[in-house]
Amino acid sequence: MPDTQLSLEALSALSGCNVEATSGASQLTPQDFVNIVALKEFYKQEGFKTLEYPSLGTLSLQDTDDQDLYSAPQALAEGPSTAGPEQSLRTTVKINLQDFFHPEFNYDFTNVKDGDKKFLRGDEPYIRPCGWTRAALRVVQKYDGGDKWLGTGKDAWPVSYQGRNMDGSLGIIVAHGGSPDSEPQFLEAAAASIVNPEIRGRGVYSTPDIKVAEKYCRQFKSKVDGKTYKVVLQNRINPGKRTKCQREDMWLVYIPENSTEILTRATVQESIRPYGLLLKTV
Template identity: 25%
Template sequence: MTCMEPAGRDGKAKVVPLRRFEGGVQTHPPPGQPHPWFLKRVSTRDSSDWLNNEFFFRAFAAVMAESGHRVEAPVHEIFDFRWNQDFRGREASEPTVRGGVMYQEPVGWKKFAIRVMGCFEGGNAWLRLDGSPGEWAVAYHGTNVDAMPAILCGGGMRVGERQAYKDFRDQRTGEQIGTGIYCTPSIETAAEFSPTVEAGGRRMQFVIQCRVRPAAIKRIHEEVGRESGAYWLINNPSDIRPYGVLARESPL
């Protein structure tokens, strides 16, 4: 069952699911489990798509297992499918801006949202979409699937051993790039670092979609006006947060 929440500052009323409390303690649905109303909404929206939540999670778990990492956590503890976005079938457009920084939307991919709401100090402003203070920029991280368990279930991104650009200079500030985590505002560039894997009878690619603190971006390349994808580096792992797994059937 649902009820209507009165309009807030944005002037819009919202439909919200009801929850049962006894003695100040939530009894239904059990704390930590998704509400049946949300599950029904996601299922209805997803039912006619081959790349649906069920296929994605089975494929995700299978490729994790093949790389030696068994997925034991329930799906709702890793992902929050309410916030999925489908960019397949969209036309390529001009770069989009988040956190005051340009990036390419992942046209041709479907995003499966990672459960991140409320998981970081300072609230959820870093996830905003309207340019408000605290909004972080969008970036992509292409990697082998055997690195994903540590990223999604092991505490986030980690600095790798390969640091080919550590002695380069930032294209805007002139500061030394140093060591850190590589990412890019270009989905095409990230896909070059994402090997194709067999999953569910299809050849798939997976890329991590992240938010990065704008002031933390070290620019190995200048993204503005660049035809090919730029490389960025984030020195501190706390300044880059995965919030989605992008998936597509490989075009190759």
């Protein structure tokens, strides 16, 4: 199972914040983390430079891929920060490990091979994250309406995966199947999006296929063991809030034009719920 410090580094990589442990109350819940990951990519797509988030204030949307910023401070306990100069520029987030993680539901898929086996969640195919290790998030009994969304029956929500780079910047392409390499189809899709704003692909993207999510995921070099890891969020998506794109391996939660920040955040929160932090060595 993932080392605790390694999990904090992974959360830092996803959120772009310095995530540290605390013995006090957590500043953010697992739901807040999926909100931040989704909203950061959406607002970058919209051309914004910052995101305002409750309890954290202003978060930068600047892409820092070229900087080695995706490791949390060394110490797990509260105390003086050991972060470098670049890390000190990022927002620090403190979480209570017992409140945030749920080790009882950790699962090691590293050596699992499903082959032709079929799995369902909400009567829809579930592609298990074979090759990855899951640190379970504490989300049981955290939502109104009970935990059916998290189950395996027909009332469960389907599984989706989200990496921090799934920013929807290719919204028209993803939603309509066109690409710059197939210019007529791409231009036709672009023209259609101007006529009908509802099909612009404006919103938050995720995928039911872990292999697709891996292509878009964040990577970070761990200070725990010096290895480089990939990190992805494992979520459940509200089938009533999801739009299936022309590409079957992409799903969209549409954000209406002129939505306020509060409404945008509420749309994400009603649509996507996290339950696992997935890690894989490169």
